[in-house]
Amino acid sequence: MKIVVIGGTGLIGSKLVPKLRANGHDAVAAAPNTGVNTLTGEGLAEALKGASVVVDVSNSPDWEDAAVLRFFETSTRNLLTYEAAAGVGHHVALSVVGTDQLSESGYFRAKIAQEKLIKESSIPHSIVRATQFFEFLKGLADISMVGDKVHLPHVLFQPMAADDVASGVARVAVSPPVNGIVEIGGPEAYRVDELVQRRLDMLKDPREVIADPNARYAGAKLGERTLVPGNNARLGETRFETWVTQSAKAGIAA
Numbered sequence: 001m002k003i004v005v006i007g008g009t010g011l012i013g014s015k016l017v018p019k020l021r022a023n024g025h026d027a028v029a030a031a032p033n034t035g036v037n038t039l040t041g042e043g044l045a046e047a048l049k050g051a052s053v054v055v056d057v058s059n060s061p062d063w064e065d066a067a068v069l070r071f072f073e074t075s076t077r078n079l080l081t082y083e084a085a086a087g088v089g090h091h092v093a094l095s096v097v098g099t100d101q102l103s104e105s106g107y108f109r110a111k112i113a114q115e116k117l118i119k120e121s122s123i124p125h126s127i128v129r130a131t132q133f134f135e136f137l138k139g140l141a142d143i144s145m146v147g148d149k150v151h152l153p154h155v156l157f158q159p160m161a162a163d164d165v166a167s168g169v170a171r172v173a174v175s176p177p178v179n180g181i182v183e184i185g186g187p188e189a190y191r192v193d194e195l196v197q198r199r200l201d202m203l204k205d206p207r208e209v210i211a212d213p214n215a216r217y218a219g220a221k222l223g224e225r226t227l228v229p230g231n232n233a234r235l236g237e238t239r240f241e242t243w244v245t246q247s248a249k250a251g252i253a254a
């Protein structure tokens, strides 16, 4: 099958494309630097020619409320329009576990808008909601600063390796559309504040994490289990400790 991966050069996309190719598919990485821009429509008609599946693992370069909403709305609208014209039979998009409960956040209002456009479109679809990536733990600290300290709530989450995210998305991309949501997550649950502190300590990042019941995640209040996937979630195998060892060996610093 020809499978176009929108955001195919990003963290998840660059792991997903080789996995699909290893399974014998004609996977095409699409992103602005390969001549495909979902915001302007540039290169989309050409890239989608003959495609059976489109997988959207793109992300907005700007997370400011209006900019991120504009990104996911415009790019999803464009994609669905060009897919209909090209006869694409399956639209797969990567979203986040708990998205529907996070509407206080500008970023998640944009993900809610993305999911809504997909659900309302005529293209058969699968929305893969993943938990936070291990690779994002430092980023989570960066977006949770109050003064010089990291403020995060002492609630549960079940993060996973980006490689397992890509495997989970690949599996959905080569299966029939579910016309609904598939959840994927990590093998173990942790407390958000505690795991982010562990990660910062490992990176010799001196920042202190404060367990703050009023702290927000990208602007949204979290409940004890908002970020934990449901019982039917497919769980990745890579444990945090294994990922730490593997990524240290691979020289990944973030």
Ligand SMILES: NC(=O)c1ccc[n+]([C@@H]2O[C@H](COP(=O)([O-])OP(=O)(O)OC[C@H]3O[C@@H](n4cnc5c(N)ncnc54)[C@H](OP(=O)(O)O)[C@@H]3O)[C@@H](O)[C@H]2O)c1
Residues within 6 Å of the ligand: 006, 007, 008, 009, 010, 011, 012, 013, 030, 031, 032, 033, 034, 036, 037, 038, 039, 040, 057, 058, 059, 060, 061, 075, 094, 095, 096, 097, 111, 129, 130, 131, 132, 133, 136
């Ligand atoms: N971070 C988490 O913990 C987490 C958890 C669950 C789900 N997610 C979701 O995972 C998805 C992917 O995240 P990621 O971290 O892999 O993203 P990323 O590394 O930032 O990659 C984003 C990709 O989107 C591409 N892109 C940006 N603007 C584009 C445009 N106008 N047209 C086409 N492509 C464009 C980028 O291309 P260039 O590099 O050329 O700009 C890049 O290939 C996001 O939708 C996010 O919501 C994230």
